[in-house]
Amino acid sequence: MSAEKNVHVAAFAFPFGSHPTPLLHLVQRLAAAASPAVRFSYFNTAGSNRKLFPAANLLPGHDNIKAYDVEDGVPEGHVFSGNPLEPIGLFIGATPQNFKKRLEEVVEETGSKATCLLTDAFLWFAAEMAEEIGIPWVAFWTAGPTPISLHLNTDVILAKLGQNDDKQNQDQTLDFIPGMSAVHVADLPQEILHLDTPFSRLLYSMSLALPRAAAVVLNSFDGIVDAAVENDLKSKLRKILNVGPSPHPPLNEEERGGGDCLSWLSNHPAAAVAYISFGTMLTPPPPELSALAEVLEEKKIPYLWSFRDNSKRHLLEGFFERTSSVGKVVEWAPQVEVLAHSSVGVFVTHCGWNSVVESITGGMPMICRPFFGDQMINRRLVEDVWRIGVGVEGGSFSASGLAKAFDVVMFGEKGKEIRGNIGKLRECANIAIEENGTSTQNFKSLVGLVTSYDQD
Incomplete structure (x- = not known):
C-alpha cells in the first residue's frame, strides 16, 4: 500500500x-x-x-x-x-x-x-x-x-x-x-x-x-x-x-443561473453600473437602505443589487419597481465575474476580505460600508493605504455622503487615480499566481x- x-x-x-x-x-x-x-x-x-x-x-x-x-x-x-x-x-x-x-x-x-x-x-x-x-x-x-x-x-x-x-x-x-x-x-x-x-x-x-x-x-x-x-x-x-x-471553483448548475446578470451587464456602457452586495450575512439598516436607493434613483445610476434579506426587501419594493428599467435585483450574483465585467464601475461593499480580494482581481473601485470584525481595518486599507476606494462620511450611509462617494469614484478625476492604483495591486496579484x-x-x-x- x-x-x-x-x-x-x-x-x-x-x-x-x-x-x-x-x-x-x-x-x-x-x-x-x-x-x-x-x-x-x-x-x-x-x-x-x-x-x-x-x-x-x-x-x-x-x-x-x-x-x-x-x-x-x-x-x-x-x-x-x-x-x-x-x-x-x-x-x-x-x-x-x-x-x-x-x-x-x-x-x-x-x-x-x-x-x-x-x-x-x-x-x-x-x-x-x-x-x-x-x-x-x-x-x-x-x-x-x-x-x-x-x-x-x-x-x-x-x-x-x-x-x-x-x-x-x-x-x-x-x-x-x-x-x-x-x-x-x-x-x-x-x-x-x-x-x-x-x-x-x-x-x-x-x-x-x-x-x-x-x-x-x-x-x-x-x-x-x-x-x-x-x-x-x-x-x-x-x-x-x-x-x-x-x-473560485467552477459554478454549479444553480449558480450558473446567475449568468443572466452578465448578459444584462453587457447591455450597458463601460464603467456605468454600480454593483451592490453586502455578503451573505449583512443588510444595512432601513434608513441606510433608503439613502442608498434615493441616491441611485436621483443620479439615475444603473445598478445590479445582490439582495438576500427577504425580510427587508419590502422596504425597497417601490424603488425596485420605479427603477426596473435601469436596475436589476437578484438574490445571488456570480460576484467574481461581475467584478471583472467592463460595464461595472463601482462595488458598494461591506469590505469583507474575500470581497476586497475579488474587487482587486477584478480591478474594481469600492465604496465601503464596514460593519464589524476586520471590515473596518479593510476599509482603512482600501481608502487610506491602497487608495483604491472610499468610505462614506460618518461611517454609515446618508444621502449626502453617498452622493459624494459616487461622484468621487464614478464621475470625478479622483476616480481615474483610484483605478490606476487598483491596477497596480491587480498586477501584483496576477504576478503572484x-x-x-x-x-x-x-x-x-x-x-x-x-x-x-x-x-x-
Whole structure:
C-alpha cells in the first residue's frame, strides 16, 4: 500500500458567517492537486454542511472529499434570544469535544487515522489536538494579513491602551506596531480590546496558539501589505503561506443561473453600473437602505443589487419597481465575474476580505460600508493605504455622503487615480499566481505539507 493511501487530512470548519465556504474551497483546491488516494474529511455542523453539500455530505466531482457533522452545542428544544452571538457561544461551549469525538468516530469507521489537521484559525484548540496525535496543524486564516498581525499583537495593544471604553483615543494610530501607522483604534475589532465574551476569548486563545501551527495559510498575496507587517508575521509564526488570490471553483448548475446578470451587464456602457452586495450575512439598516436607493434613483445610476434579506426587501419594493428599467435585483450574483465585467464601475461593499480580494482581481473601485470584525481595518486599507476606494462620511450611509462617494469614484478625476492604483495591486496579484509566482509556489508547499505522511 502506498503512503498516499494512508494520508487523511481532517479539516475543521468554524460554522458561522462566511467562514465555512473559503475553507471548503481550499479543501477542494488541495484535493484536486493531491493524489486521488488522499482522503479529505470536512468537519462542520449539520446546519452548515446542508448549505455546502448538495446531498449525502458529498461533492460531485470530488470523490476524495466527504463531510461529517459535529454537534453545534444547541440544547434540544432551545429557543434562541435573537442575539447573533448566542449560537456562537453555544458552539464554543461544545468545542473541542465535538470535533474530537467525531474525528475518533470517523477514524474508527474508516480505519484511516488523521495525518494532518487543517482548520479555521479560530479553532485554536487544534494546536493541542494535533500535538496529542503527533501530526501537523495547518491553520487557515480567512481574513487578511493586517488583522492577523493585530490579533497576534493583542497583548501589546492592551498594554498600551488598556481594556476600557475611552472614546478619546479612537483617532489614535497604532504606530507602536510594525506597519500599522495608518490603522486607528476605531478600526480595531472590539474583541481585541474587550476580552469579556466567549468569542473574544476564543480569538485571544487563537492569538496565543497560532505560533504553534506548522503553517498559517491566507487567501492573500505577497506585496499587498507593508513589508513591516509581513516581517512582523514572519517573526511570530513558523510559516506563513499566502496562496491567493484563490481561484473560485467552477459554478454549479444553480449558480450558473446567475449568468443572466452578465448578459444584462453587457447591455450597458463601460464603467456605468454600480454593483451592490453586502455578503451573505449583512443588510444595512432601513434608513441606510433608503439613502442608498434615493441616491441611485436621483443620479439615475444603473445598478445590479445582490439582495438576500427577504425580510427587508419590502422596504425597497417601490424603488425596485420605479427603477426596473435601469436596475436589476437578484438574490445571488456570480460576484467574481461581475467584478471583472467592463460595464461595472463601482462595488458598494461591506469590505469583507474575500470581497476586497475579488474587487482587486477584478480591478474594481469600492465604496465601503464596514460593519464589524476586520471590515473596518479593510476599509482603512482600501481608502487610506491602497487608495483604491472610499468610505462614506460618518461611517454609515446618508444621502449626502453617498452622493459624494459616487461622484468621487464614478464621475470625478479622483476616480481615474483610484483605478490606476487598483491596477497596480491587480498586477501584483496576477504576478503572484503565475507559474513561478509566490502564491503558486506557496500552494505547492501547502500541498506537500498537508499530504506528507510519516509512516513511523
